[in-house]
Amino acid sequence: MASSVWNDNKILRKWVLKNQKKFFDGNFNFDMMDQLSDPLLEEISKKIGVDKNYIYVGAGSSQFIPTLLSLKCWNRVFLATPEFGLYTRGVSCYKDKKDIVEIPSLSCHDFVEKLANYKSSKNDFLCISSPRWFSGEKFSMEQIDTILHCFSGVILIDEAYISFSNEPDGLINLAKENERIMILRSFSKKYFLSGLRVGYLVTIRDMKDFRNTLLPPHSISTYSSRFCVALLQDEKILNIFSNTIEYMKNNRNYLYEALKDEKNLTIYASEANFITFVVANEFYYKKYSDALRGLPGIQSFHLQDVYFIKIWIADLRFSQIVVERMKGVQ
Ligand SMILES: Cc1ncc(COP(=O)(O)O)c(C=O)c1O
Structure with missing residues (x-):
């Protein structure tokens, strides 16, 4: 599972190391x-x-x-x-x-x-x-x-x-x-x-x-x-982000397609790097929150009488695990 694109991508890691001296040259005056x-x-x-x-x-x-x-x-x-x-x-x-x-x-x-x-x-x-x-x-x-x-x-x-x-x-x-x-x-x-x-x-x-x-x-x-x-x-580096974003969008859409018809959930077609499940009531909110416990990038909210769970998109395996766990909720 991706923890950070900047750490996980070899080209980005190398780019930071190569430029570090230029960014941090000892002159801290503005x-x-x-x-x-x-x-x-x-x-x-x-x-x-x-x-x-x-x-x-x-x-x-x-x-x-x-x-x-x-x-x-x-x-x-x-x-x-x-x-x-x-x-x-x-x-x-x-x-x-x-x-x-x-x-x-x-x-x-x-x-x-x-x-x-x-x-x-x-x-x-x-x-x-x-x-x-x-x-x-x-x-x-x-x-x-x-x-x-x-x-x-x-x-x-x-x-x-x-x-x-x-x-x-x-x-x-x-x-x-x-x-x-x-x-x-x-x-x-x-x-x-x-x-x-x-x-x-x-x-x-x-x-x-x-x-x-x-x-x-x-x-x-x-x-x-x-x-x-x-x-x-740096166009080459910028390209890495365009590709990563496309990959994440696919993983987000995978989640949407797999879960959009689940009972007790309302899912809006997200155009962000997360997807939100609005849960019907407190009972299912607890059930879904428990099912997702321990996974990174999960946030549960109860705001203005709305129960919702936000899932921050990562790699395809992560989306698959989320689907498995959510479909397991009875
Ligand atoms: C809608 C919205 N605006 C702004 C921000 C904060 O952005 P920044 O990191 O640039 O301060 C966030 C962060 O989660 C956000 O969700």
């Missing part, structure tokens, strides 16, 4: 350069085809989430729940209860329908993940259009898992033409680099002061920055 000349910003800008003035690089998407939630300009913050804890926990640090609108939604369809019942203003802020943190389900373009139509404020679309979807370019192009859309991206999932803390935000909104909250040395480390610049410049 070069207080003009922020727009940051080599990582330039590299990301080339890769995604967005002017660097509209990209903000930070220490993981996690650096952006609380910062964005805490901006004074928002009237109310809307969330589709269950959602990633940095949103649900973060928002309660910055907003009074009355200014938080949580919309419990199991499917994207469910959310879009419910959102239409709420009035909003241009100073409201909606955060959604797509693919969703909860289920891996991705909002369709039609659903995003409907959201844009019925919600009047600014929409943050967190695309942490987008590389595992069928449209890995995501909605960057929409953010390039619509200042109500912000896109958040992470290096943690696509490049399996969660420990290096690298992410970025794309928006054409006027956010000048915002860049000053991301000033080095209080954001991304020199090591991570050098590592990611070298990575983005």
